[in-house]
Amino acid sequence: MKDILFILVLQLIYVPTFTLRTIMLVKGRSAAASLLGFAEALIYVFGLSIVFSGDQSFMTMFVYALGFGVGILIGTKIEHELAIGYTTLQVILTNNNETLIEQLRSEGYGVTTFVGQGRDEARYKLEILTKRNQEEGLYEVIQDYEPNAFIIAYEPKTFKGGFWVKSMKKRKKKKKIQEPINKDLML
Incomplete structure (x- = not known):
């Protein structure tokens, strides 16, 4: 159960980071995109290692996907609040x-x-x-x-x-x- 919650938290950090990195690239802010990309890669590797080292139950995969979807909403909300450009x-x-x-x-x-x-x-x-x-x-x-x-x-x-x-x-x-x-x- 602890791994499942950790996966959810990682996805809720990873996906908004991914969203913001993409936006920074589009807006021409390569230094910020680079830093976000570094953080994104670290979170991604940790998250996948947990998902693939466990028993890969349906619940683990479901929470991974749920975290991805909710993370997109969070990333979009953050970008809207920042209103860059x-x-x-x-x-x-x-x-x-x-x-x-x-x-x-x-x-x-x-x-x-x-x-x-x-x-x-x-x-x-x-x-x-x-x-x-x-x-x-x-x-x-x-x-x-x-x-x-x-x-x-x-x-x-x-x-x-x-x-x-x-x-x-x-x-x-x-x-x-x-x-x-x-x-x-x-x-």
Whole structure:
């Protein structure tokens, strides 16, 4: 019974480590991916040695697989909380909402606007780049001003230049000053 619990714990550590290593590779953070890969390999070897040195009962194999599945959920939750990387939002509006655009810019978001022709009328597109960990706040601002906005979000692979880096740093400092940290929400 002790081995079965140990296998479960190892899987609950191994799989989130595997998930995070993969994400770090995709995000181009090779040093972090390398460290996570080292930890992942150690945990994997220990876990397999326990599974294959025992009697390999159905329960042992079941717990190994259960730990793998639950580990994926944990790894995904951790990655979601870390919110590593950037997001580009394309916001499609039916009117040129200057109030929204000015509000976004005053909060430090870089907003590029485009005018296009929809099926029945003109459309206005806003293109906004933000850090993933600031994405929810951006959605809230947009929804406050344009509840019917059509929003498409995607993760850019590379980008270079522009003024938005300075404005992002400014916005982050501004939020730290304005909002007290709620320690109950921290991991």
